[in-house]
Amino acid sequence: DLRSGDPVVAGTTAVVPAPDGAGPPPAGPAGAVAQDDGRTALVAVVPLGRLTAGQAELLAGTAARDLQLTPWRSVVVPDLPDASAAEGLSAAGLVLDPGSAWLRVTACAGLPGCRKSLADVRADATAAVRAGTLPADGARQHWVGCERRCGRPSGDVVDVVATPSGYRVG
Incomplete structure (x- = not known):
């Protein structure tokens, strides 16, 4: 606990304005993405941000280790040997088509x-x-x-x- 902590923190924090023309970040990718180490990451968009229990279980079972959630309503399944799991994820209602309206x-x-x-x-x-x-x-x-x-x-x-x-x- 800091006595008068708010002013101390506020005094050390700088507010930097956004550059001219800065807007929201672009939508993230969807589909297979080549990793630097030669493995593949699958980026699956979750329509309207609602993930079913079945989809969550499928994603967890597909992952080598961890899943990464993105601000763009998608889930990244990294460190896969190839993109062969994409078909199963798509069949479960997840979107891997970068041109999808979703x-x-x-x-x-x-x-x-x-x-x-x-x-x-x-x-x-x-x-x-x-x-x-x-x-x-x-x-x-x-x-x-x-x-x-x-x-x-x-x-x-x-x-x-x-x-x-x-x-x-x-």
């Missing part, structure tokens, strides 16, 4: 997880991804159940907002 879609909890939500936005976003009918020409988008826009990522994102009569894009 890399550009996020959502709030929506119904039934939030009483303020007007729609089951996760189910609707999933249906749009599967049907290839994402709005806004497939731009990076965040689906929300109300005007609060919970969970909205920073940067250039198109909001897809539930209304009593459907969705408003923009």
